[in-house]
Amino acid sequence: MPESIPATLIIDTLKDTFREARAAVAAEVSDPPRHSHLGWILSVPDTHQKSVLAALDKEEQIRVVTCATEDEATTIAAGLHIGGEPCVLMIQHAGLYASVNTLRGVAIDGQIPLFYMIGLLSREKDKAPRESRHSMVRYCEPLLDTFGVPHARLEGPDDVHLIPEYYRLSRARKGPAAVLVGLETI
Amino acid sequence: MAMKPEEILRLIHAQRGSAICVPTMTTAPAWRTIAPDDLSVTCVGFMGGASSLGLGLALARPDRRVLVLDGDGSLLMQLGSLATVAGAAPRNLVHFLFKNGVYHTSGAQGIPGGLTVDFVAMAKGAGYRMARAIHDIEDFKRRLPELLKAEGPVFVELHTGLAEQTPMTAGGGVPFPQQVTDLRAKLLKPRARS
Numbered sequence: 519m520p521e522s523i524p525a526t527l528i529i530d531t532l533k534d535t536f537r538e539a540r541a542a543v544a545a546e547v548s549d550p551p552r553h554s555h556l557g558w559i560l561s562v563p564d565t566h567q568k569s570v571l572a573a574l575d576k577e578e579q580i581r582v583v584t585c586a587t588e589d590e591a592t593t594i595a596a597g598l599h600i601g602g603e604p605c606v607l608m609i610q611h612a613g614l615y616a617s618v619n620t621l622r623g624v625a626i627d628g629q630i631p632l633f634y635m636i637g638l639l640s641r642e643k644d645k646a647p648r649e650s651r652h653s654m655v656r657y658c659e660p661l662l663d664t665f666g667v668p669h670a671r672l673e674g675p676d677d678v679h680l681i682p683e684y685y686r687l688s689r690a691r692k693g694p695a696a697v698l699v700g701l702e703t704i
Numbered sequence: 705m706a707m708k709p710e711e712i713l714r715l716i717h718a719q720r721g722s723a724i725c726v727p728t729m730t731t732a733p734a735w736r737t738i739a740p741d742d743l744s745v746t747c748v749g750f751m752g753g754a755s756s757l758g759l760g761l762a763l764a765r766p767d768r769r770v771l772v773l774d775g776d777g778s779l780l781m782q783l784g785s786l787a788t789v790a791g792a793a794p795r796n797l798v799h800f801l802f803k804n805g806v807y808h809t810s811g812a813q814g815i816p817g818g819l820t821v822d823f824v825a826m827a828k829g830a831g832y833r834m835a836r837a838i839h840d841i842e843d844f845k846r847r848l849p850e851l852l853k854a855e856g857p858v859f860v861e862l863h864t865g866l867a868e869q870t871p872m873t874a875g876g877g878v879p880f881p882q883q884v885t886d887l888r889a890k891l892l893k894p895r896a897r898s
Contacts, residue, residue, distance in 0.1 A: 543892070546892075546894055546895060547892035547893055547894050547895060548892075548893045548894075548895055549891070549892055549893040550892060551764055551765065551892075558763070581763075583763070583788070583791075583792050584788075584791065585756075585784075585788050586784025586785065586787055586788050587782065587784055587785075589750075589752070589753065589756070589782055590753075590756040590759075590782060590784065590785050590788050592756075593747075593750060593753040593756035593757050593760065594756045594757070594759050594760040594763075594788075595760060596757055596760060596884070597756070597757045597758065597759060597760015597761040597762075597763070597764060598760040598761075598763060598764045599760075599884075599888070600745065600760070600761060600764070600884055600887050600888045600891065601760065601761050601763075601764020601765045601888075601891060602764060602888070602891065602892045603760075603763070603764040619750065620750050620753065623749035623750035623753075624749075624750050624753070627749055627880065627881070628749070628880050628881050628884060629881040629884070630881075630884060
């Protein structure tokens with residue numbers, strides 16, 4: 519059965535992911551950006567990940583930009599990437615549906631590595647998302663498949679290694695990659 | 705008389721220094737002629753994204769100015785970006801809005817509200833540090849140096865006529881993925897591989 523993941527574990531994993539990303543950029547370029555923070559979260563607040571967002575409010579090493587729409591979050595992430603900054607998008611499945619044209623135009627056609635953490639709000643604990651009675655849960659993985667976006671599910675604390683793995687994958691394939699947050703974080 | 709977009713772009717190019725520029729839609733064909741090989745990336749294929757693309761660049765590179773060359777129809781597609789830009793408060797962002805009241809690229813259909821839409825009021829209401837409208841090219845020439853130095857985010861509504869070209873009449877240009885690669889390389893300077 520899936521388990522909820524503590525916010526502190528996700529934030530520590532994000533910090534490690536950002537450190538690794540910064541080191542990779544610094545190894546490749548002679549003029550990397552110089553900031554005191556580790557990386558950026560672009561968020562359209564997600565009920566499913568609200569404990570992480572609340573904990574991020576107290577974090578000085580991670581900057582959070584709250585966006586009005588997922589279209590904006592995706593495009594801001596593109597600008598940060600061009601400028602050499604690591605970032606993660608934290609959105610909800612409904613926001614993914616709302617921003618598919620930007621996902622297509624920016625991340626896929628634009629060949630920009632973007633890493634998404636997508637909350638599966640209302641996902642039933644005893645069901646695979648594709649079997650959910652809620653369409654917003656049921657359509658998420660098939661939509662990502664349709665657009666050729668590789669994805670994996672965080673089903674408990676043991677799965678947080680997927681965060682850096684899929685972040686790296688987005689860089690390697692020069693396009694989007696996503697992890698789906700299976701249960702509400704705690 | 706409405707200002708000519710091409711004249712405005714030439715003036716911006718002449719005074720921009722090392723600023724990164726983000727043109728979109730009808731500012732794009734003229735910009736690539738006026739500034740063919742420089743620090744620019746065109747918002748193409750995701751209409752309405754210029755202000756957000758500029759915001760990401762401004763946050764990543766606070767050492768440089770970022771100039772967004774937006775359109776009124778484009779901005780209406782992601783109007784919430786005004787609040788997002790203002791909330792992030794990048795001191796190095798100048799958001800120029802070329803206001804002509806129509807979707808020029810798709811055949812000059814009127815935008816919702818036409819020329820009566822007050823983008824300056826919206827930008828001020830969203831929280832931009834400075835927002836003003838300019839109707840006259842001589843006024844623009846006078847104010848441009850101050851606008852390029854002012855603490856951002858700055859919003860400038862420019863009352864213009866139609867551009868000579870649109871992305872439909874003057875297609876081509878460097879594909880977006882190549883523009884991204886080129887600009888990233890210019891900003892970060894990749895090490896030569898041994």
